[in-house]
Amino acid sequence: MIDLLLTPLQYPFMQNALAVAVISAAVCGMLSAWLVLMGWSLMGEAVAHSILPGVVLAFILGIPLGVGAFVFGLAAVALIGVLGQTTTLKRDTTIGVVFTSLFALGLVLMSTVTTQTHLQHILFGNVLGTSRIDLYQVAALGTVTATVLLIKRRDFTLVAFDRTYARAIGLPVGVLTGVLLVLLALTTVTALQTLGVILVVAALVIPGATAFLLVRSFGAMLAVSAGVGALAAVAGVYASYWWDVSTGGAIVLAATAQFALAYLFSPRQGLIAQAWRRRRPSQTVEA
Template structure:
């Protein structure tokens, strides 16, 4: 067992991959708690998919990919808000229109770029190819996001539970919502190297959903959600190394396995405990 754990860590690329994956997934897990609580799962998908054209354009122009991703992520949020205010369409419809259109634009732009190898990694992730510089960048973005989430956690939580009351006591609900959306864009950028555009949505939703099944208080949910993300990264990286399979896919499947266990066995909301209680009630 000790050899299974230590052998991969003999290689510098595995050390970088494991560190990047854990940081990315843990930060995604923290934000996931709010996304699940606020019903923003579709918004997470919208931001994650809408950044693709920004990444391609940044690659073509020779500027940092994260800058292009952030600009298009915030542009997607602005477009969704504008459509919601100027039409009678429901929110999920406007989200679907914006993110599918921008994702398709990204695919078209990718088809015009001669060298696509690096851009393919944006779609599917390339955590095993991360360098020490990538690790420092992910650590910086992850630390910034986690710090803001921790410092403003009470305000964000109040906005999530009761926006009307939050506005009544003087909280800048609009500003806090914008900051949370900006953190969503930053978190997505942080996880790009690990999971890619396609899979990052899963790790933005599954840890929060798993924690929601297990705990009562939001503070505990936040910690459990981050832990589920971090554990998923560890299990996924080691699985991909020993079985020679996709690292991003392995991380998401590890998170899915934890959700399934919570769904089946959670004392509070698990399926099997509920069936057991019903059977006992009928027997009495």
């Protein structure tokens, strides 16, 4: 058992991959708690898919891919906001229009690039190919995001639970919402190397959903969702090494397995616990 854990760590690329995966998944897990509570899961998907044209344009122009991804992530958020304010369309409709359009633009731009190997990694992730420099970049972005989330967690939580009350006590609800959206774009860029554009939405939704089933308080939910993300990252990286499978896919499946266990066995909301509670009253009446 010890050999199974230690053997992969003999290789520098595995050390980098494990560190990058854990950092990005833990940060995604933290933000996931707010996205689930605020009903922003579709917004996470929108930002994740909308950054593709920014990545391709950055590749063509020879600038850092993260810059293009971040700019287009913010552009997607701005477009969704403008459509919501200038039309009577519902929010999920505007989100669907923006992210599908930008993702399609990214696919068209990709088709014009002769060498697409590197861009394919953006779609599906390439955490095993991360360098030490990539690790430092992910660590820096993750630290900034986590620090802001922790410092402003009380304000963000008030906005998530009751925007009217938050506004009544003087909190700048619009500014805080904007900061959360910027952090969402930043977190998506952080997770690009690990999961790619297509799978990153899973890291922004599944950990928070799992924690929601397991705990009552938001503080506990925040810790559990980060832990679920980190544990899924560790399991996925090791699985990809020993079984030679897709790292991003393995990470998402590990997170899904945790969600399934919570769905079945959660003491508060699990299927088994609910069935047991329904059964007990009938047993009491019969007695």
